[in-house]
Amino acid sequence: MTQVHLLDSIFTRLVAWSIAVCTAVVLILGTLVGAKFEQLSVDMQEAAVNADMATLLDAYRDGGQASLASRIDERLNFRTPSGNAPHYLLVAADGRRVAGDLTDWPGIDTGEMTAIPLPDGSYVHARAVDLPAGQRLLVARESAMDEMVLNEIGIAFVIGGLFVVLAVGVAGRITAGRLSKRVGRINAAFKNPDERRLERLDRDRNAQDEIGELTRHSSEALQRLNRLVDAHRDTLDQIAHEMRTPLMHLDARLLRAIRTAPDDAAAQGLVDARGDIRTVIATLESLLDISHSEANRGDPRGLEPVDLSAMIENIADLYAGSAEETGHRFEVDIAPGVTVRGEEMQLTRLVTNLLDNAFKYTQSGGTVCVELVAEGPVLTVADTGPGVPVEDRDRIFERFIRAKGNHGASGGSGLGLALARAIARRHGLVLRLKPTLRGACFEVRPESTVDAG
Incomplete structure (x- = not known):
């Protein structure tokens, strides 16, 4: 029986497509979740910077520059989680630093939220405002913690995605192997519809799925085919017997007639007739042999x-x-x-x-x-x-x-x-x-x- 290559199997292609679809779904979900979390992180950083800025402005309105500087120092002395620390800078009209942990004004415009670099090369979200008398205030907050969380989410999606793809692949391979064996039994029965292979088909007849239905129809068709072949063979044997026997009897009578022929001309005529009968017998046997061979084409029984x-x-x-x-x-x-x-x-x-x-x-x-x-x-x-x-x-x-x-x-x-x-x-x-x-x-x-x- 011709063996289907593993890569050519429809079940292998179904498993491959399932793995590809699962991989694509995981990647799309990971991308969407990552983008959504990144946007949420930006919004949260902006909200934190705006809230911090509002508190400091209240302190400035209540006590002026001294109160603002004091409040900045207090904020810097608070212990904050690593990767989420605040940064401040208060400068006078001449650019001199009044308070804060930043040394130089980063050169951003006031009023807008933007990302600025820190001395260590990392970036923070920052906003600046103008104060009376030419003073300016900058509030920034780190986002390294959010980036770390985002990376962890990404790793979790990768690990979860690999697990899902592996599970789909293993389950699909097991299912495909079972289906392939069932289809293989059908193909084997068509290749050689003997009793042993037909019995194997009977095991799958009761399965309530598409292959079970195919198995039932295939088994019934092969059984009908076997009955037709057997009937055809029996008919040929019967025809051969019914026609060969009287012809052989006629040939024997002609042989006896030749021995008692009254003259040579009559004997020669009988000899010719006997030759014609033998030709008919040979033709009949050849035709029956041809029909027998064609009826058993592809049937390994008797080989x-x-x-x-x-x-x-x-x-x-x-x-x-x-x-x-x-x-x-x-x-x-x-x-x-x-x-x-x-x-x-x-x-x-x-x-x-x-x-x-x-x-x-x-x-x-x-x-x-x-x-x-x-x-x-x-x-x-x-x-x-x-x-x-x-x-x-x-x-x-x-x-x-x-x-x-x-x-x-x-x-x-x-x-x-x-x-x-x-x-x-x-x-x-x-x-x-x-x-x-x-x-x-x-x-x-x-x-x-x-x-x-």
Whole structure:
């Protein structure tokens, strides 16, 4: 059975898409939360600076510069959390520092909220106002604590996101593995609908989901197919028996009539009639064999390991003697130890049909070659006969089709190659006519190697 690559599996793609969606959702939520918290932090810093500024202005209105300076010193002496400390600067009209922990005016305009750098390189949110007599007051507050909290939130989102993605991936992989096994049992049953695989399908029949429904329909269809194939096989066997038996009886009566024929002319007529009957029997058997092979195409039941090398060597030994008598050169090149699964009698008929075809259409003195290559394996039967006309190459494997010209002169029912192709298909093989400059060359190879070949 053809194995689906892991990356090509629809379940793997579903898991990948789920992980991608979860990752995107986590990133989007993290970005939105981070942006919202950052905006909230800015608003809180501005509110804190404005509240601090309002308190200091009240102190200035109540007691003037001295009261304001005293209040600033008190604020600076308060212990505040690290990363959230306030900073102040009160300057006189001439720019001289009156109070505060900042030494130089940062050069900002009054009335606006802005970020200014501290001597250590960090930034704080600050606002400045003008006081009477040219004095100016600056209030600032650090935001390092908020940035630290924001970073912690970001780390929490990363860790939580990784956990969610990992959980989705593990759960999806487990679920995908179970679904893949269920679909694999369906594919295995279609590939080989034997009782064991159909029993495996029955385990999933009661599942109340889409694959369970597919399993039920597949099991029912395969069971119907098996019944139809069995009925077709029984019908063919019955037809073969019902038609072959009376024909054989007629052949026996003709043989007795020949022995008691009154003259040679009557005997010859009976001999000709007996030959026609044998031709009808052979045609009938070929048609039944073709139908039988096509009905069992893809069904591994009845297939057993066959030593193809030994089988072809035995067939070649039989043809070697007749080749000497007919004046043909017979070349044999068989790789040892080649084994395939099949029905030995059918494979034997496949090879003999190809060899009969080659010897029939090759004149005395010509060459017939049979070659078996282990890689594949690939069987080739070639001859130096007249070949197959171009206009017949696409039709040569059809029933009752005989090539024109030299091929048609030898008679025959036109079923040999059709039967050979049906047997090849029954065994998962491809029989094809290869292009040659001289004669005909028939090749048999597994279906899976056709493109590579």
